[in-house]
Amino acid sequence: MTSDKENLSAARKVCRILASLSDPKVSRLIDISERTGLDSSTCLRLLRDLETEGFVERDPQSKEYELGPQVYAMHVARVAGLDLQALARPSLIRLARRFSDTAILSVPAGWESVCVDLCLGDYPITANYLRVGSRRPLGVGAGSLALMLPMSDSEVEAVLPRVHDALKRKYPAYSPQHLQEVIARGRERGHSLLVDVVVEKMSGVGVPICSPGGRPIAALSVAALTERIVGREQELAEALKAEAALIEQAWLPEGHVAEHHKMQ
Missing domain, CATH: 3.30.450.40 (GAF domain)
Known part of the structure; x- marks a missing residue:
């Protein structure tokens, strides 16, 4: 996976995050960052926006992320x-x-x-x-x-x-x-x-x-x-x-x- 330095558009960054979460092994912030090639601060910001809109859910105890109801x-x-x-x-x-x-x-x-x-x-x-x-x-x-x-x-x-x-x-x-x-x-x-x-x-x-x-x-x-x-x-x-x-x-x-x- 190429890095965040590609100057990707915001839409492509969101797409990479959602695609990474289709793999059940990818659920932690560090895993998402590694899979997408995006730095953790960028991932965290976008994940918060996706969570607000219902495309991502975060377990408050495990801190793990998964696809939300809007995706389905x-x-x-x-x-x-x-x-x-x-x-x-x-x-x-x-x-x-x-x-x-x-x-x-x-x-x-x-x-x-x-x-x-x-x-x-x-x-x-x-x-x-x-x-x-x-x-x-x-x-x-x-x-x-x-x-x-x-x-x-x-x-x-x-x-x-x-x-x-x-x-x-x-x-x-x-x-x-x-x-x-x-x-x-x-x-x-x-x-x-x-x-x-x-x-x-x-x-x-x-x-x-x-x-x-x-x-x-x-x-x-x-x-x-x-x-x-x-x-x-x-x-x-x-x-x-x-x-x-x-x-x-x-x-x-x-x-x-x-x-x-x-x-x-």
Whole structure:
């Protein structure tokens, strides 16, 4: 990597910092400085600006940096050149209109999930604790939990240490054992269900959206008052699965869409 003496533009310096943070081994200021070729004072100044704008986050205890929610919100998971957010928007609208509750689109980001779009229903009490760009550990929230259902056991095991640490710090009522139980039940049913775990008296149902290879690239979910979820679990799950199937059709080879639709 060349040095800061190149007289790089501010934009190129920012790009180098963001690119360096895509490597999980680069998280400390000294690592970022070494990887980018920028002096530590320049890195620190730019990192503070990026943190203010939501493109970088800094752990107050470890002092380590990582990419922030704005990066993931901008990325919005593209598959085969298709914009997943644009593909899913009609589904979110239909779900919110049909059930009058909040419909959410989430994408995976390492051991977390990111809310990249949502649509509020017209029921007076809504799940308004999420916003575009919000991040949660995998398993925290119906959509975030749905992302774990198609994952292999080895993939789940790889993310669990970070997830368990987050549960202990931020969600003490959500035990690692309970997480394992809801993953197992979700795999059996083909959809996730979380009841009164993340927010009291609020619950959700979610389903994964998978790539042609079967990997979870996103999740659709509906969040609402617990009484509105529990009494309609099956209806919600069927509607979510139907919408997920419609989105997945977008990257099927032409001519296979009709056949895929018959199989749903």
